[in-house]
Amino acid sequence: MTSDLAIPTAAQAAAIDRRDEAEALDQRCALAFTRARFRLPDKLIYLDGNSLGALPMAAPDRLAGVIGGEWGTDLIQSWNTAGWIDAPARVGAAIAPLVGVGADEVTVADSVSVNLFKLLAACLHLRPGRRVILTEPGNFPTDLYVAQGLAALVPGVEVRAVPADGLASVLGPEVAVLMLTHVHYKWASIHDMAGLTAAAHAAGALTLWDLSHSAGAVEVDLAAAGADFAVGCGYKYLNGGPGAPAFLFAARRHHERIAQPLSGWMGHAAPFDFVDEYAPAPGMGRFLCGTPPILSLSALEAGLATFAGIAMADVAAKSRALSALLQARMAARAPQLALASPADPAARGSHLVFRHPDAFAICQASIARGVVGDFRAPDLWRLGLTPLYTRYVDVWDAAEVAGDIIARGAWRDPAFARRAAVT
Ligand SMILES: Cc1ncc(COP(=O)(O)O)c(C=O)c1O
Numbered sequence: 423m424t425s426d427l428a429i430p431t432a433a434q435a436a437a438i439d440r441r442d443e444a445e446a447l448d449q450r451c452a453l454a455f456t457r458a459r460f461r462l463p464d465k466l467i468y469l470d471g472n473s474l475g476a477l478p479m480a481a482p483d484r485l486a487g488v489i490g491g492e493w494g495t496d497l498i499q500s501w502n503t504a505g506w507i508d509a510p511a512r513v514g515a516a517i518a519p520l521v522g523v524g525a526d527e528v529t530v531a532d533s534v535s536v537n538l539f540k541l542l543a544a545c546l547h548l549r550p551g552r553r554v555i556l557t558e559p560g561n562f563p564t565d566l567y568v569a570q571g572l573a574a575l576v577p578g579v580e581v582r583a584v585p586a587d588g589l590a591s592v593l594g595p596e597v598a599v600l601m602l603t604h605v606h607y608k609w610a611s612i613h614d615m616a617g618l619t620a621a622a623h624a625a626g627a628l629t630l631w632d633l634s635h636s637a638g639a640v641e642v643d644l645a646a647a648g649a650d651f652a653v654g655c656g657y658k659y660l661n662g663g664p665g666a667p668a669f670l671f672a673a674r675r676h677h678e679r680i681a682q683p684l685s686g687w688m689g690h691a692a693p694f695d696f697v698d699e700y701a702p703a704p705g706m707g708r709f710l711c712g713t714p715p716i717l718s719l720s721a722l723e724a725g726l727a728t729f730a731g732i733a734m735a736d737v738a739a740k741s742r743a744l745s746a747l748l749q750a751r752m753a754a755r756a757p758q759l760a761l762a763s764p765a766d767p768a769a770r771g772s773h774l775v776f777r778h779p780d781a782f783a784i785c786q787a788s789i790a791r792g793v794v795g796d797f798r799a800p801d802l803w804r805l806g807l808t809p810l811y812t813r814y815v816d817v818w819d820a821a822e823v824a825g826d827i828i829a830r831g832a833w834r835d836p837a838f839a840r841r842a843a844v845t
Contacts, residue, residue, distance in 0.1 A: 472639070472804070472806030492716075517669045518671075523644045538568040538632070544681060545628045557601045582597075605772075608804070650673050677706070689702060759828070
């Protein structure tokens with residue numbers, strides 16, 4: 423790297439109006455080198471890393487080693503000799519700097535959904551007498567569903583969903599926990615984590631943040647915000663592969679008082695004592711439930727290695743530049759697509775969403791032309807910008823394809839109306 427490499431500002435990226443200028447941005451970008459850490463199909467413009475991160479170059483060999491050597495040869499000894507038993511804590515420690523907390527405050531287990539259940543229950547336990555889980559309507563469905571499931575299980579507990587601008591006024595003595603998704607999965611809008619956490623604390627409530635669209639994409643400083651708890655996906659910006667296990671964070675000040683109801687043997691203080699009575703492991707260990715998924719954890723560890731030597735401030739800066747460029751190019755080439763994300767790049771995460779009555783068909787027609795985004799019902803086309811591997815020229819080309827598809831009505835082909843199970 424030479425010293426004239428830098429991350430373009432959002433304004434610089436948005437100002438370009440020729441493809442070769444996009445190529446020049448890639449040449450000058452201080453984060454361009456990280457694309458080589460991924461295996462991406464030739465000619466594919468992959469704008470869906472916010473759903474499933476790309477394959478890290480090192481992951482196939484890592485998995486082959488775990489399967490062939492650790493599982494195939496060393497078999498059960500690998501729980502000790504290959505450090506399998508420590509994998510949840512070790513991989514959690516690799517996530518910690520990406521979200522601004524200590525290595526001992528994060529572990530990896532289960533899915534986001536399951537971890538939400540554990541942490542919401544822990545919050546109710548920490549705030550006896552308070553019976554409200556406060557959230558917002560339109561939060562990611564699993565967050566709402568899990569809260570509803572817990573409320574159905576615990577007599578007196580209620581889920582209250584209040585639009586974001588009314589949250590502060592609803593925070594009161596009944597609220598046990600404020601549960602929000604930091605970067606919204608549809609709009610990409612970002613909540614003020616520090617402000618809302620302070621408001622929750624002033625009312626005596628705890629906070630639980632879903633970082634699924636934040637971790638690895640934008641700067642997150644849970645410690646500075648004073649956040650209590652968080653969860654997040656391993657398979658999006660952390661590049662852990664399909665169905666990668668999720669992470670959970672609990673602030674150290676809560677560790678020894680937290681009780682969670684999925685008290686499986688792997689969260690026991692001494693699992694290999696095989697005693698009848700549950701006793702929680704110290705610290706984050708108590709959030710484990712069953713046997714850790716070692717193949718998936720190994721893939722996630724390879725995914726996290728793609729962040730080696732990179733500052734999240736640079737990742738976030740590139741995210742803003744990419745999304746400013748996409749916003750500008752779509753406005754120029756496909757003005758029929760209405761931006762449904764915040765207009766200010768600093769006010770959004772690392773994806774952009776556009777509204778169009780035929781968004782599904784446009785999404786499918788674009789995939790057929792090698793531009794992969796996704797569709798969110800009823801009328802949103804969502805395009806993810808992954809700073810570690812998305813290039814400025816990809817963004818330029820994606821907008822050209824979108825403009826062409828819309829101008830020619832190519833999306834009207836009935837083939838693009840057929841829906842599969844996953845959109
Ligand atoms: C904000 C948010 N939370 C949770 C999830 C899914 O969590 P899980 O790991 O339980 O499938 C997603 C998936 O897209 C998400 O966007």
